[in-house]
Amino acid sequence: MRVTFSANGKPVEADDVWEGESLLYVLRERVGLPGSKNACEQGECGSCTVYLDGVPVCSCLVAAGQVQGREVRTVEGLGGEDGELGLVQQAFVDAGAVQCGFCTPGLLVQTDALLASDPQPSDTDIREALSGNLCRCTGYEKIMDAVRLASARTCSAEVRK
């Protein structure tokens, strides 16, 4: 089948899609967006998290046909328009929250969604919001630092406005 949808603001089209393929597979193997990651492919690890019509979802659990005509935003779409790193991306780099980096794309999308709904989450709020995203390298402490840093930068950017 053919699937057409919007990925990071651009129309994309995938041909010869087998009905059993996931959104994750189509993103990674058919439309050149391998940033979303394939760690468990059963919705447990969050590495494949993308926005689907503005809502974070595990793209491994979304059948490709379900995204027909819808809007997808992936880690590749989190950067600034000028090619700079986005605020959450920069915070993860600065805080040392990236080791192997395989969990990072999903965590970035989930953190972006958290801060959009709550720019100043408590530590426990952060842990609850990110509890569906597994990381095996960091012990999560630097990820906590990164989210706090992104939160602080978000708030100071708001103040400047």
Place this chain on the structure above:
Amino acid sequence: MTSRTIQGQKNLQKINQASKDGIGGSPLRPDGALKVRGEFAYSSDMWHEDMLWGTALRSPHPRANILGVDVSEALKVPGVYAVLTHEDIPGEKYYGLEIADQPALAIDKVRYHGEAIALVAADHPETARRAVKKIKVEYEVLTPITTEEQCLDPETHGYVHEPHEYKSHAYGNVCHEQKLVSGLGVTDEVRALADVIVSGEYEVGMQDQAFLGPESGLAVPAEDGGVDLYIATQWLHVDRQQMAPVLDLPLEKVRLTLAGVGGAFGGREDLSMQIHACLLALHTGKPVKIVYARDESFFGHVHRHPARMRYEHGATRDGKLVFADCRIVLDGGAYASASPAVVGNAASLGHGPYVIPNVRMHAIALYSNNPSCGAMRGFGAVQAAFGYESQMDRLAEALGMDPVELRQLNAVTQGDFMPTGQEIDAPAPVAELLQRVKDMPLPPPLDLEHPDVRTLPGALSNTSHGEGIVRGVGYSVGIKNVGFSEGFDDYSTARVRLEVIGGEPVAMVHTAMAEVGQGGVTVHAQIARTELGVEQVTIHPANTEVGSAGSTSASRQTYMTGGAVKLAAEAVRHELLERGRHRYGWTQTDLSLVGGKVVSASAGVLISMVDLLGDDAVEQTREHHHRPTVPFDKETGQGFGHVQYTFCANRAVVDVDVELGLVKVVELTAVQDVGKALNPLSVVGQIQGGCTQALGLAVMEEIVVKDGKVRNASFTDYLIPTILDTPPIPVQILELPDPNAPYGLRGVGEAPTVSATPSIVAAIRQATGKALTRIPVRPEHLTDTL
């Protein structure tokens, strides 16, 4: 003093500062931006036009004879390009990390659940999976050999490998054995010297590395008949060494390039899909990509050895250890993998960082029909630490002593001797680590009035609002070796090149080091900056075009390959300065490279590196060998076997719902001596990550194996700590330099994984009063349901 010299000294003050991004700083990862953009190319992201997808047929039985394999129906599936069995292997049929005992594809029998039997290449991964289901295998299913008792009685239960098949073994189904005796050993006379004797039997479950990036890679057949493999691994050269004979190719025609690695933790030390992808690529003449799904990943790599341990410790009334008697049985599963090294570690480190005058140790690894076990972070030392630290708490209780004071009273320090007879000839601040971790502030007590349920045991399951919750605190310390031991020369190679690019001196560092997330690439750039006085450093992709870097394991890469980068950079500096001396007749002996300039401490700036280099590059390659070690004597365990020791101490604070048996680790504190923190941010990250894997082993992680079959090969059923399960992990680092190591550094990755687990179990014991002799601790161990 001439005005020129004064000016020179002023200049010197300005520039004579090492780069803040040199060693000791915390510059950001060179691959960080790519990783957060989603543009870093992991092994599963590899793509090639016209590539095929490979997959394997795996055995549903842990032990069976294969009576026949019929691939004809699979070959008829449209889109299938090849179906291969062991008969299609052109070269050697067996490979292995230390012992070549594993067939690349099963030959006439399978020895573990999930063993690969046949391979399919097809134009779509689903086509390949469907074709695999069409392969007909006729099995004669046999009763698996799975328990210690069965393994040790081959007359009754049979052999995992028939005796004539063994490539190397001790006896029966024993893959490797190491004994150790020191002092007077353990005799009735020695026992009589102790006022108090405590004994215990302990068990450790099978832990999985559970790296997030699945085994994957892309094999591309080359015009010269060879193959190029883009792969996530821990050691490119040892992969190639095992692959080439099976592919029947000379080494130089098997070219490996490191693709992005999504974590490793020991699980990528052995081959997984490397040979399979190359066999399919060479057979079809097309590029072949293999990406394991998570369930296949659980079958596709080795795990941490489960262990059964028996310990007996004797002490005087005032707490001085008199003897330790230990037996450690490790289940190595179907194939040897790293079992011999794991046994060596367990035997030589299995009494802990304590001075014990009389020791007897017996450690073995078994062959069984359980999943193969090999390397995982801290191997051999992790299992033993649960045993000896449990014993220390038991002994403290029997003596009525404080458990930290008992440990400090018996702690090793520099100048002491290990039971192997090896002197600890570098700082060993075990007592100080314990004191520091004890002195760290405790977290506030549980708020029973207004608890946030998310922070309680059970968390979002909303199982308690504070009722039935008891807090406990536990301590532990551990010891690990750094680098490969027992006579192994695991050298590392580095090539460093210095040239002018865009008007600036730029260093290029080329090694075959597998960057698996640990930050070796960051550290290599820091070393080059410090040694060459440049800011710009390029890290060349890791491949087999440069000499071996050894394995990214055993906490060794910063020590070994970092050391090689240091040697190569020093050689580049030496050559550059010689060039200057020759050209300009410099006579000063106090020259250094700082801030892009050649600087004399007495005469100031002599020349810029840009001018000195001109159009010429300076390039040097160096190997770094650690000091030699020797194998342990088979019977006595004596020998200078280890390169370096490393120590970490932990304190765990837990809340336990004693009615439901649920545990919440509230805080896990670590204090570790790192010798010299080349990159403090990364060092702390390693310690926190290591502690978290230890937390997983303490309370949740286990591959459940029943009658040789894996029951939980998924992230739904094999649980690793989430961010809600993981507490704050305050870390304090000590920097007591090791005079034998580059910059005085100590490998950091494994020590916290060794030491943290027992502290958590100790804290749960304090909260519950339960003996807890098995990890992971499960709810049924904490309630009276067992």
